[in-house]
Amino acid sequence: MDRAISPAVLQAARTLWNFHLIYDELSEVDVIIGLGSYDLRVADRCAELFHQRMAKKILFTGKSGNWTNNLFDGSEAEAFASRARERGVPADAILIEPQATNIGENIRFSRAMANGQVGRIIIVTKPQTQRRAYATVRAQWPGVSALVTAPMTPFEEQPIEAYPFEMFVHEMVGDVQRIRDYPSKGFQIAQSIPASVADAFDFLVKEGYHHHL
Secondary structure (H helix, E strand, O other), X not given: OOOOOOHHHHHHHHHHHHHHOOOOXXXXXXXXXXXXXXXXXXXXXXXXXXXXXXXXXXXXXXXXOOOOOOOOOOOHHHHHHHHHHHOOOOHHHEEEEOOOOOHXXXXXXXXXXXXXXXXXXXXXXXXXXXXXXXXXXXXXXXOOEEEEEOOOOOHHHOOXXXXXXXXXHHHHHHHHXXXXXXXXXXXXXXXOOOHHHHHHHHHHHHOOOOOOO
16 A cells, blocks of 8 residues: 555545445355456455355456456456456356446346346445445346345455555545435435545545546
């Protein structure tokens, strides 16, 4: 983590991080859905859950986005599938949805692939996008029983070389704004935002962390 970051920014960022975490208690489901991103640790977590017999199939979803156009040779879904195979998941247990470009499309396109045959899912995403995924699946895939989890990555270790601390904070700030705005558009269910989170959001915006708004 960048040592030049002020303690106040770190504290505010950690407040948003804690708000975004869900980590549902998990049980066996029909399919594990891994949301593509820059973070291959999501694919590792999907493979871990597969080996724990949480599901017989993994569906990886994701095309490429702002941060992955030059990170992987193909789509996020294909990169995640390759990583899962390296972690011992059989190729015939993996499904690939390579077109989604945001979490809403991740959910809608996965729902379309499920074709009414799936009743229970585990969504695996980055730690800081769990709340957004939680709210999105409940708005855009009603009727499915969805659990949300992520790699057990500590706050200090979430930034990586391809996605450093500043980008990480911009993303968390932007997702708080989406949690505020998207319910009125039908993209997410409504969620309450604690005063401490709203204050941290306002502080970080004033500090210049507003590139994802």
